[in-house]
Amino acid sequence: MPANGLGTYSLTGQVCLDSVGAALASGVRLIDTAYMYGNEAEVGRAVRASGVPREEVFVTAKLYPSQFSDDEAAIEEALEKMDLGYIALMLPHHPGTGDVEAYRAMERALAAGKLRAIGLSCYYVDELTAFFPVCR
Structure with a gap:
């Protein structure tokens, strides 16, 4: 996972296209969405469109708690929207009802090669302590 990246929060439309393109052209290889x-x-x-080989770009994506009830469809939706073949890292955006089941769906997508790595985002220590024993 590259250390230098671009977070794309609040970037939409042409501004997003231009920002991601400029970041990749300047050597950034981590893009977060x-x-x-x-x-x-x-x-x-x-x-x-960047011309950078796909395997050199590390794209992180996150599922929002509102998606946890239909986790597998949410993972497929992210894959389809990005159309990159795979997602380098997928995370639940933060804890929410159904996050364990969503994580298990991400584990299955990881095993199927749709995701290359999975993890957690914005979890406090007590939430991690409860979460880790129920997932691989």
Whole structure:
């Protein structure tokens, strides 16, 4: 996972395309997006148009708690919107009802090669302590 990256929160439309393209052109190889940012399609389009080999770009995506009830469809939606073949890292955006089941869906997508890594975002220590024993 590259140490230098671009967070795309609040970047939409042409501004997102231009920002991601400029970041990749300047050597950035980590791009962070999320369902709630509303720019997954633009991020994917910019990565595809960049000329940078896909395997060199580390794209992180996040599922929002409102998606946890239909987790597998949410993962597929992110993959389809970005159209990059796979997502390097997927995270639940923060704890919420159904996060364990969503994480298990991410584990299955990881095993299927749709995701390359999974983890957690914005979890406090007590939430992590409860979460880790119930997931692989």
